[in-house]
Amino acid sequence: MRPGTGLISPQFFLRPVAEVARDLLGQHLSHEKVGLRITEVEAYGGSSDSASHARMGRTARNAPMWEAGGRAYIFLCYGMHHMLNLVAGPAGEAAAVLIRSCEPVAGLETIRDRRGGMDGPALLTGPGKVAQALGLDRSFNGHLLHEPGGLELHTGEHPRAILAGVRVGIDYAQPGDREALLRFAIADSPWVTHRTSLRPMR
DNA sequence: TCTACGATCTTT
DNA sequence: AAGATCGTAGAT
Secondary structure, three states: OOOOOOEOOHHHHOOOHHHHHHHHOOOEEEEOOEEEEEEEEEEEOOOOOOOOHHHHOOOOOOHHHHOOOOEEEEEEEOOOEEEEEEEEOOOOOOEEEEEEEEEEEEOHHHHHHHOOOOOHHHHOEOHHHHHHHHOOOHHHOOOEOOOOOOOEEEOOOOOOOEEEEOOOOOOOOOHHHHOOOOEEEEOOOOOOOOHHHOEEOO
8 A cells, every 4th residue: 555545444453552652653644635654653541641631631622532542632722722632542442642753744835834935954843833833723632543534544655764862851750650762763764852862773 | 829840841 | 941822632
């Protein structure tokens, strides 16, 4: 199957969340005319991960996390940025993958308009920018990614090499979770944040 | 109700 | 280094 041609099935998400996160690198997100290739992700476990929104149990905000994998979990951060997560694992596990950075594949004009005319890596490096470029807000919370016509996930080209590092912005987490290597990025991609804290995977 | 703060981004 | 900006969670 050629890159960007196949819709990814919900079964893709029914695996350990770190594995799902790594395999999401290189896959394509599309919404209307905008197409993005995923270049950086973070894995968040269930209620046992003190860095995860699931750490306080089921709440109104994190409800989509507790559903079966294959849907979107979107929340508002710092009162102004929307974060796109893809829920992983079976219902009740509450794991999710944060999409942190992407490379533009289609709809560059639309992306630039939404991003205030920016260009270069600053255009799509960072989770708030990804949701903004795709035109997403919380009305997409719980959206099923395998349903045609909305926000979709397609097969892309798997990366040659992958980098790993600690997750960003989780100083509130317990020591063990804080140091876990659950951030992944495509090696040699310019569409990556905090490059210096990433190392090649064995 | 009230308060504190966040899986961020931009400008200074 | 700090301001923008508001929903959420926990406290009152």
